[in-house]
Amino acid sequence: MNMPENDKQSLSMVTCTAPVNIAVIKYWGKRDEDLILPINSSLSVTLHQDQLKTTTTVACSRNFQQDRIWLNGKEEDISNPRLQSCLQEIRRFSRKRRNTGDSTSDVSGVSHKVHICSVNNFPTAAGLASSASGYACLVYTLSQLFGVESEQLSAVARQGSGSACRSLYGGFVQWKLGEQLDGKDSLAEQVESESYWPELRVLTLVVSAEQKSVGSTSGMHASVETSQLLKYRADVVVPSRMEEMIRVIRERDFPAFGELTMKDSNQFHAICLDTYPPIFYLNNTSHRIISLVHRYNQYYGETRVAYTFDAGPNAVIYTLQDHLSEFVQVVRHFFPPEVSGEEFVKGLPVCSADLSEELKRDINMEPTPKGIRYIISTKAGPGPCVVKDPNHHLLGADGLPKKSVISD
Amino acid sequence: MNMPENDKQSLSMVTCTAPVNIAVIKYWGKRDEDLILPINSSLSVTLHQDQLKTTTTVACSRNFQQDRIWLNGKEEDISNPRLQSCLQEIRRFSRKRRNTGDSTSDVSGVSHKVHICSVNNFPTAAGLASSASGYACLVYTLSQLFGVESEQLSAVARQGSGSACRSLYGGFVQWKLGEQLDGKDSLAEQVESESYWPELRVLTLVVSAEQKSVGSTSGMHASVETSQLLKYRADVVVPSRMEEMIRVIRERDFPAFGELTMKDSNQFHAICLDTYPPIFYLNNTSHRIISLVHRYNQYYGETRVAYTFDAGPNAVIYTLQDHLSEFVQVVRHFFPPEVSGEEFVKGLPVCSADLSEELKRDINMEPTPKGIRYIISTKVIRGQCHTEAV
Numbered sequence: 113m114n115m116p117e118n119d120k121q122s123l124s125m126v127t128c129t130a131p132v133n134i135a136v137i138k139y140w141g142k143r144d145e146d147l148i149l150p151i152n153s154s155l156s157v158t159l160h161q162d163q164l165k166t167t168t169t170v171a172c173s174r175n176f177q178q179d180r181i182w183l184n185g186k187e188e189d190i191s192n193p194r195l196q197s198c199l200q201e202i203r204r205f206s207r208k209r210r211n212t213g214d215s216t217s218d219v220s221g222v223s224h225k226v227h228i229c230s231v232n233n234f235p236t237a238a239g240l241a242s243s244a245s246g247y248a249c250l251v252y253t254l255s256q257l258f259g260v261e262s263e264q265l266s267a268v269a270r271q272g273s274g275s276a277c278r279s280l281y282g283g284f285v286q287w288k289l290g291e292q293l294d295g296k297d298s299l300a301e302q303v304e305s306e307s308y309w310p311e312l313r314v315l316t317l318v319v320s321a322e323q324k325s326v327g328s329t330s331g332m333h334a335s336v337e338t339s340q341l342l343k344y345r346a347d348v349v350v351p352s353r354m355e356e357m358i359r360v361i362r363e364r365d366f367p368a369f370g371e372l373t374m375k376d377s378n379q380f381h382a383i384c385l386d387t388y389p390p391i392f393y394l395n396n397t398s399h400r401i402i403s404l405v406h407r408y409n410q411y412y413g414e415t416r417v418a419y420t421f422d423a424g425p426n427a428v429i430y431t432l433q434d435h436l437s438e439f440v441q442v443v444r445h446f447f448p449p450e451v452s453g454e455e456f457v458k459g460l461p462v463c464s465a466d467l468s469e470e471l472k473r474d475i476n477m478e479p480t481p482k483g484i485r486y487i488i489s490t491k492a493g494p495g496p497c498v499v500k501d502p503n504h505h506l507l508g509a510d511g512l513p514k515k516s517v518i519s520d
Numbered sequence: 521m522n523m524p525e526n527d528k529q530s531l532s533m534v535t536c537t538a539p540v541n542i543a544v545i546k547y548w549g550k551r552d553e554d555l556i557l558p559i560n561s562s563l564s565v566t567l568h569q570d571q572l573k574t575t576t577t578v579a580c581s582r583n584f585q586q587d588r589i590w591l592n593g594k595e596e597d598i599s600n601p602r603l604q605s606c607l608q609e610i611r612r613f614s615r616k617r618r619n620t621g622d623s624t625s626d627v628s629g630v631s632h633k634v635h636i637c638s639v640n641n642f643p644t645a646a647g648l649a650s651s652a653s654g655y656a657c658l659v660y661t662l663s664q665l666f667g668v669e670s671e672q673l674s675a676v677a678r679q680g681s682g683s684a685c686r687s688l689y690g691g692f693v694q695w696k697l698g699e700q701l702d703g704k705d706s707l708a709e710q711v712e713s714e715s716y717w718p719e720l721r722v723l724t725l726v727v728s729a730e731q732k733s734v735g736s737t738s739g740m741h742a743s744v745e746t747s748q749l750l751k752y753r754a755d756v757v758v759p760s761r762m763e764e765m766i767r768v769i770r771e772r773d774f775p776a777f778g779e780l781t782m783k784d785s786n787q788f789h790a791i792c793l794d795t796y797p798p799i800f801y802l803n804n805t806s807h808r809i810i811s812l813v814h815r816y817n818q819y820y821g822e823t824r825v826a827y828t829f830d831a832g833p834n835a836v837i838y839t840l841q842d843h844l845s846e847f848v849q850v851v852r853h854f855f856p857p858e859v860s861g862e863e864f865v866k867g868l869p870v871c872s873a874d875l876s877e878e879l880k881r882d883i884n885m886e887p888t889p890k891g892i893r894y895i896i897s898t899k900v901i902r903g904q905c906h907t908e909a910v
Contacts, residue, residue: 340756386783
């Protein structure tokens, strides 16, 4: 395994990064709130860490008085039950390893306290779900520090945040619902690697946030309690969609992949509407983006672009490399950005493109100025990894966040 | 029955009015597109005609060359298949009556052509569904002219526009899905009359229309074709909701009635979202109205007000007389109207009310100026279509 940094103060330190994942078959609803077991399986695409990632440093020392955590420069409450779950579970696995004498790394630290420091390379205000990448990173980093087998990490990450287990793998990942009550078979596994479909591209359209949405945890709980359509979705619709999604990914069938992705996004939001009181995550701009995608596809007579929305107004667009430039131009045209200031398209470069007058006329929508704040252009990427360069540790030798990490 | 106007020119003429109805358990989806048979039963409340109605005059004469129809002052295409359905069906029933010798009225006119003129007392631009009241009125008026039994009208009205059959009765009306393939048992019937629950009040909130919505006929067809949740709604959810709705109406249990009404409205819109491509009937203002209702109810710790939305952004609010004034004031406060011009609240008078600062603070929403164009205040109708005195 790894060689945690070790010095006279018996301080071990490891830094890792983990990706964000975007579900194409959605997880929404638990059958067990403590173990975080879902009512249906889900499937996601792991995004490339060059554009979106969480970086976490964990330091462990006999000199630390207590566990502490800093998120995006600010110290947070370590007693958060989800955090505690992860810490306890990792320590339990680690002790089991030590007790069975399986010790390929230094696991004496498991009884010591930890300092955790975590940052995202994307702003929290962007509304991009960071709990998946955050918990995946935490769990992965702890496992590197304490020497826990990667196969067990799914269950631990899941108990931090359900979808975090999907961020433990790259490419196309499914989180199997499982059958056992103890959740031991509710695990994530890779369907295909990120190099399987290199033409697939992803755009995150960061929408101007108007109001605070209902959080995912309470939202899905309300849906389980009150939506009469949800059980049918989980028991009947999703299992067949999971099979279909795996098939169309393996066949690299973009039109089928796109259509299924859009349908599942819509069904998720339909369940939210069927919740009591109803939950509205899609706003006006989200509706316009949906409309734009359908009209664009209709113009070409095929599904070239697909949207998916999570518990917020931001759109994630899937498309193929060939259509990327034109579609970005279409977005720019119908959602003209602020003229000055930050770049509109961040991440992987996108070539400029001209739009035909015919296309613009056919789409026939009023432009929505500044409806989209910016776009992040990315693609499928790998799972978590260790950062070898010690300069990238977020904690100093004193176990406290480096000055550069603390927010002003 | 009636005495159609008759003069030397052998012109018979009858005028009737028919009400609008608002479904609390929604109809959305057909199992037969020709006979207009639904995939699930539905239940509605018939609104008072003083505020909302269709008036139709049908004249029949041997001198008319062809059937013609004018709607809201404009001549329309009589060959519209739904219109043709109604005309053919009514004539068929009428001939059957004549042939069986059952003739309590002058039915010789059935072979003559008709001129039909129809108006609504509410603007079409308001987006209030008028096909139900329109077809109910047409069918009822024709039946008065040609002497057709009222029991048969359900099936005829249904073939004009599904929900029209519910406008043939007053009060609380169900349209039973039926089992037969020929649709003969897919009929409307009264659950309870209006006088059963006199405290019930209805407000129609006419929202500023932004964009043209997908029409109901094509919308529900797309839902049947593409929504995987719809079949489950129709087969499992609606039957039990119909039973519950009938029960809570009979028990005059407003909180239960209100909650079920809101849930079914939301589920209908959920099905629209589960359609491919998705259909969005609710706009920003609709969402805000929904939010307002939930916060208002939460403030009082009970369901005092309930919303329902059809295939458009307008809200229909159900409440009890006791809460009417305050809720109208709440709407006025959070959706401040244009200062000048038309009155904001039309229809039945609504007393003014003061709102406590605590209530306003607790609702905690930004006002949406001019989000609602106007409100129509009404109640449940006392009786059904009736024939105007000449």
